Every structure is written in structure tokens, then in C-alpha cells.
Amino acid sequence: MSSSDSGSDEAMTDAQQQKGFVSALEMPDVPSQKLQPHLELRRTRVLCNADAPDNTDTIQYSGAYASMGVDNSLRLDQFANNFRVEVKRLTEDEMEFDMVGIDPAIANAFRRILLAELPTMAIEKVLIANNTSVIQDEVLSHRLGLIPIKVDPRLFDYLSENDKPSEKNTIVFKLHVKCGKKGPRMTVTSDELKWLPSGSELLKASEDSNSSSRAETYTSFTCSQDSLPEFSSNPITVYPDIIVAKLGPGQEIELEAHAVKGVGKTHAKWSPVATCWYRMLPEVVLTQQIEGKTAEVLKKKCPVGVFDIEDLGDGRTRATVAKPRACTLCRECIRDGEEWEKRISLRRVKDHFIFTIESTGALPPEVLFTEAVKILEDKCERVISDLS
Numbered sequence: 412m413s414s415s416d417s418g419s420d421e422a423m424t425d426a427q428q429q430k431g432f433v434s435a436l437e438m439p440d441v442p443s444q445k446l447q448p449h450l451e452l453r454r455t456r457v458l459c460n461a462d463a464p465d466n467t468d469t470i471q472y473s474g475a476y477a478s479m480g481v482d483n484s485l486r487l488d489q490f491a492n493n494f495r496v497e498v499k500r501l502t503e504d505e506m507e508f509d510m511v512g513i514d515p516a517i518a519n520a521f522r523r524i525l526l527a528e529l530p531t532m533a534i535e536k537v538l539i540a541n542n543t544s545v546i547q548d549e550v551l552s553h554r555l556g557l558i559p560i561k562v563d564p565r566l567f568d569y570l571s572e573n574d575k576p577s578e579k580n581t582i583v584f585k586l587h588v589k590c591g592k593k594g595p596r597m598t599v600t601s602d603e604l605k606w607l608p609s610g611s612e613l614l615k616a617s618e619d620s621n622s623s624s625r626a627e628t629y630t631s632f633t634c635s636q637d638s639l640p641e642f643s644s645n646p647i648t649v650y651p652d653i654i655v656a657k658l659g660p661g662q663e664i665e666l667e668a669h670a671v672k673g674v675g676k677t678h679a680k681w682s683p684v685a686t687c688w689y690r691m692l693p694e695v696v697l698t699q700q701i702e703g704k705t706a707e708v709l710k711k712k713c714p715v716g717v718f719d720i721e722d723l724g725d726g727r728t729r730a731t732v733a734k735p736r737a738c739t740l741c742r743e744c745i746r747d748g749e750e751w752e753k754r755i756s757l758r759r760v761k762d763h764f765i766f767t768i769e770s771t772g773a774l775p776p777e778v779l780f781t782e783a784v785k786i787l788e789d790k791c792e793r794v795i796s797d798l799s
């Protein structure tokens with residue numbers, strides 16, 4: 412209750428006392444230090460109604476529930492107790508894991524770091540000696556740039572404008588393919604790219620035609636990369652079956668491709684993930700018992716099989732929620748009238764994220780995530796040192 416001035420507050424309090432009013436917080440069924448269920452639901456869940464999601468905000472303000480005696484401040488010990496990561500699926504290039512007890516902004520920070528800030532090696536410069544194929548030089552270079560290179564980018568340095576391409580910042584590949592004049596059309600795949608561990612083989616045109624000095628190549632390697640321990644047993648390769656070009660009879664491509672280290676925010680070719688995404692954990696709640704034929708209808712409505720039918724005996728059956736995690740929030744089950752919306756409540760848990768990382772192959776997905784954590788940690792340390 413509210414009043415316009417303090418005098419009327421007192422008057423109201425007297426009137427309330429005379430009528431036997433008590434504060435809502437003093438009622439015996441209102442638990443102290445705990446939100447009432449409908450507020451707790453709004454604090455922790457997004458409500459997915461038939462028309463649009465509702466209650467999508469996260470309640471950040473520490474004093475949001477102070478009037479109810481509930482402290483909403485962010486506390487490190489609470490965060491440490493609640494936070495957990497559970498890996499659900501892990502393959503060579505894909506990982507699905509649950510990240511629980513975290514704010515959406517942090518989950519999104521990991522996603523953005525993975526997409527745009529984790530470095531990889533990708534082809535940046537293409538020196539074309541001959542291209543008689545129908546693919547223009549620019550398109551061919553772009554296609555080569557998008558081929559994932561299987562090498563750990565942590566073993567390389569960035570190549571800055573003033574640096575010379577060396578064995579520590581550049582990987583050189585050669586591509587020389589020719590389709591026979593009488594042969595069928597030829598498909599050129601990425602396995603035709605051959606690694607040149609000693610660097611470029613193409614000679615730079617000398618500016619001084621009278622110079623007697625030896626002609627330079629486009630790189631300055633001091634040693635062969637395959638003599639380095641990190642590559643001698645694990646040679647640098649690309650994925651073998653990516654189509655680069657198609658050649659007609661007599662057509663030829665001869666080029667050298669130089670890969671350097673970069674990040675996805677400069678160009679998507681350096682992004683270490685094919686995709687990286689998350690969704691909040693779905694929660695499907697039956698607010699009423701759904702029995703018999705209606706239960707059958709409900710089961711058929713869901714395209715991903717979230718619902719099942721339980722036999723109650725005596726010929727009675729009821730609907731159950733068997734696979735809530737599979738829910739895609741298509742809302743088919745709450746269409747066709749308000750009565751369905753009253754029977755089923757679709758929600759999302761605000762601090763539980765199902766995270767999926769699909770690596771392009773340079774690094775395994777679990778390593779990519781740990782590298783993303785390190786980058787976020789570095790950023791936080793930078794902010795702290797700037798502020799202190």
C-alpha cells in the first residue's frame with residue numbers, strides 16, 4: 412500500500428491496525444529470506460507463451476527484493492557453489508556441455524570469444540603463377556582461405572606489417588595441378604595443397620636487373636619447419652576432401668599459398684569454430700493432469716517426442732514429460748486454443764546453458780573452450796589493473 416504523505420501514512424497505519432491489517436511479510440505463510448513461488452519463477456525462468464516469450468530479463472539489482480528480506484546481490488561464494496560444467500557429448504570436433512549458474516552475458520562472452528577472438532592459421536596470401544581455369548584468381552584465393560589448416564596456432568607468432576615471413580609466423584603450401592588435354596574434367600581437392608616446410612620456392616623479381624646478389628624468395632626461413640620438434644612427428648596438413656576447383660582438358664593451376672595467424676574478427680576464415688551456440692535449458696511442466704485421448708493428442712503434437720504416455724491401470728492413461736531437454740520451443744503443444752496454454756507451461760531456465768562447439772579442426776573443441784576461458788580471464792585482469 413502507498414500513500415501521498417507521511418501524515419496519511421500514519422493515518423493509514425492506524426486505520427489498518429483498527430481493521431486488523433498486518434504487513435504481507437508478517438503473514439505466517441510468507442517465508443522470510445525466500446521469495447514467494449511466483450516471484451522465484453519470474454526470477455529464474457523465461458516464460459514461453461504462445462505469442463512471445465515473457466520475463467526475459469535477468470534481475471541484476473542487488474536490492475530488487477530487499478523489501479521482502481531477500482538479498483539479491485552477486486556473491487562469489489554463492490557463485491562458486493552453484494557453478495558447474497557438465498560435458499554431455501564429446502567427439503573429435505564437436506562438444507556439447509551444460510554450463511550452470513552463470514549469467515547470460517558471460518555465456519555470450521564465451522560464444523563471441525570462440526567465434527572472433529581465438530586465433531588460427533589460415534591462407535592469407537596467394538601467389539598465382541598460372542591459372543587457366545574458369546575460376547577467377549580472387550575467387551580461387553578466397554576458396555583457399557576458407558580451407559581449415561590442421562595445426563596448433565599456439566605454436567606460431569602473429570605476422571605484423573614489419574615482420575618478414577619466417578618459420579615462426581608463416582606456413583607455405585604449393586598447388587600445381589594440370590588436367591590432361593585428352594582426359595576427363597578434373598576435380599582439384601584440398602589434399603593437392605602440399606606443405607613446403609622450407610618456405611617459398613617462388614623467386615621475387617629483382618628490382619635491380621644488374622644486381623649479382625642471389626634472388627630472394629617470398630619467405631625468410633632460417634630452418635625447415637619439419638626439423639622443428641613440434642612438426643616433425645605431426646606434419647601440418649589441411650582437410651583432404653574440400654573441392655577447390657574443377658579443371659577442363661588442358662587447364663592448369665600453379666600457385667603458392669601463405670598461411671598466417673589471425674582471428675575471426677578480422678575475417679571469418681580465422682574463426683576456429685564452424686559454429687558455436689547455446690540455448691537455455693528447456694523446462695516443460697504439465698500444470699494439469701492430461702489423460703486419455705487428450706494425452707494421445709498431446710503426444711502427437713510434439714514433433715521431437717517430448718511427451719510420453721503412462722499407463723495408470725484400470726484402462727486409464729496420462730501424459731508425462733519424458734524428454735524435456737529435446738524441446739525446441741516450437742510451441743506446437745500450446746497452439747490450438749487457450750485450454751492448451753492452461754495445461755502446459757513452457758519455460759527456460761535462465762542460468763542453465765546448453766552450449767555446443769563445432770570446431771573446424773585446428774584444435775579439439777574442449778581445448779578451444781579452455782582457451783576462451785583464458786582469454787576472458789586476461790580481459791578481466793586487464794580491467795582490474797586499469798581500475799586499480
Ligand code: SF4
Binds near residue numbers: 717741745
Ligand atoms: S514446444 Fe514444441 S518441442 Fe517443446 S514440448 Fe511443445 S511441441 Fe514439443
